[in-house]
Amino acid sequence: MPKIDLRYYCYICGHPVDLNPVVPAAPNFSQVEVHCSNCGDGTHLMLTSCPDCEKGVKYVLSDLDFPEEVLRLSNAYVQLIGGIKESLNEVAEFNVPLPKRWSVRLTCECGKVYTGEIPLPQLE
Ligand SMILES: [Zn+2]
C-alpha cells in the first residue's frame, strides 16, 4: 500500500493540514478523519488509489460525514431485514440479498477508469 503525502486545506478557514495516510489500491478505501488545528473543524476523507499507476489518489471530501450516513442507513436496513427474519421463524428459508458494498466509479489522471468499493454492514 502506498503512503502518500497529502496537504489538505481546511474548507472553513483554509488552514493547511498535512497528512501522511496509507492509501490502499482500489477497490479498497481507507477512511481518514481530519481535524483542523486552527479552527477545530473536522471532516472525513475517503482514500483509494488507481490500481494501475498507484499514483492517482482520489479522495472524497465528506463534510456531512457521508460514510457514516451511508453506514447508518445501511444499518437501519439490515436491522429491518433482521426483524422480518425473526418474525418469520416458521419459514425455513428467508434470504434477502443485501448490498455488500457501495461502488463508486472513479477516473484516474492516467486515463484508467476503475471502481472503488465502500464496504457496508452485513446481517449477522
Ligand atoms: Zn480550519
Ligand SMILES: [Zn+2]
Ligand atoms: Zn492511474
